[in-house]
Amino acid sequence: MAAAAAAAPFSLREVLDAFRRCVTEQREVLLEPYLSGWRGLIRFLQSLGAVFSFISKDAVAKVALLEGHQQQHGFVSLQSLVQHELAAGPAALRARSDSGCRTVLRLHRALRWLQLFLEGLRSGEPRTSVLCTDAYNASLAQHHPWVVRKAATVAFCALPSRDAFLEIMNVGSQEEAVAMLGEAIPYIGDVYSITQELFTQHKLLDLP
Numbered sequence: 448m449a450a451a452a453a454a455a456p457f458s459l460r461e462v463l464d465a466f467r468r469c470v471t472e473q474r475e476v477l478l479e480p481y482l483s484g485w486r487g488l489i490r491f492l493q494s495l496g497a498v499f500s501f502i503s504k505d506a507v508a509k510v511a512l513l514e515g516h517q518q519q520h521g522f523v524s525l526q527s528l529v530q531h532e533l534a535a536g537p538a539a540l541r542a543r544s545d546s547g548c549r550t551v552l553r554l555h556r557a558l559r560w561l562q563l564f565l566e567g568l569r570s571g572e573p574r575t576s577v578l579c580t581d582a583y584n585a586s587l588a589q590h591h592p593w594v595v596r597k598a599a600t601v602a603f604c605a606l607p608s609r610d611a612f613l614e615i616m617n618v619g620s621q622e623e624a625v626a627m628l629g630e631a632i633p634y635i636g637d638v639y640s641i642t643q644e645l646f647t648q649h650k651l652l653d654l655p
């Protein structure tokens with residue numbers, strides 16, 4: 448089953464479905480579809496080749512850490528994970544380098560990158576490296592040291608063309624792919640906004 452999942456081609460529809468399933472009526476973010484969405488995105492990144500492996504390895508490690516916390520404590524939502532870790536006190540939480548909160552925060556910032564990048568792809572701009580760099584500079588870059596920023600911007604130059612991106616999404620014609628982006632972006636934006644509010648409320652947006 449796991450091997451079949453690893454070999455399956457990327458499908459934007461699957462990622463969209465995962466992020467659509469994330470948000471409950473009570474505006475909680477469910478951990479299982481959240482991580483499933485990330486696994487789909489990572490599969491796509493891995494298919495782009497070795498130049499992106501330093502990025503996918505980091506994302507894989509972060510998803511694995513959260514899967515471990517989820518299994519150990521039975522967390523259902525991001526909210527329950529945050530409540531559980533905050534119970535030890537904010538200072539204890541800040542001192543941990545393996546907390547679920549700091550790891551979610553890293554993926555949360557990357558989700559903002561994804562939202563901006565997909566909006567750019569949808570807009571019709573053909574230069575994916577420009578789209579990716581702009582999205583990165585407006586989100587993750589401010590949290591990365593110079594050497595990571597440099598490596599990331601070099602890797603972005605190896606990105607496939609917009610047409611290739613739309614094809615890899617595996618959702619049919621270019622028009623259908625663009626329409627699906629239009630459907631996916633609000634779901635991703637919703638997950639981002641709820642998480643941003645949760646982390647703002649608990650003053651967790653600067654966890655080291």
Ligand SMILES: CCCCCCCC/C=C\CCCCCCCC(=O)N[C@@H](COP(=O)(O)O)[C@H](O)/C=C/CCCCCCCCCCCCC
Binds near residue numbers: 491502503587599
């Ligand atoms: C059809 C369109 C679909 C688009 C699919 C995009 C697929 C993207 C998949 C995964 C995104 C990567 C997520 C990266 C998470 C980075 C988290 C982070 O900030 N980590 C840094 C800090 O961690 P700690 O040290 O504090 O634990 C870590 O230093 C980062 C290292 C790697 C560099 C990260 C660069 C991120 C660039 C943004 C992703 C670009 C992917 C381009 C592919 C289209």
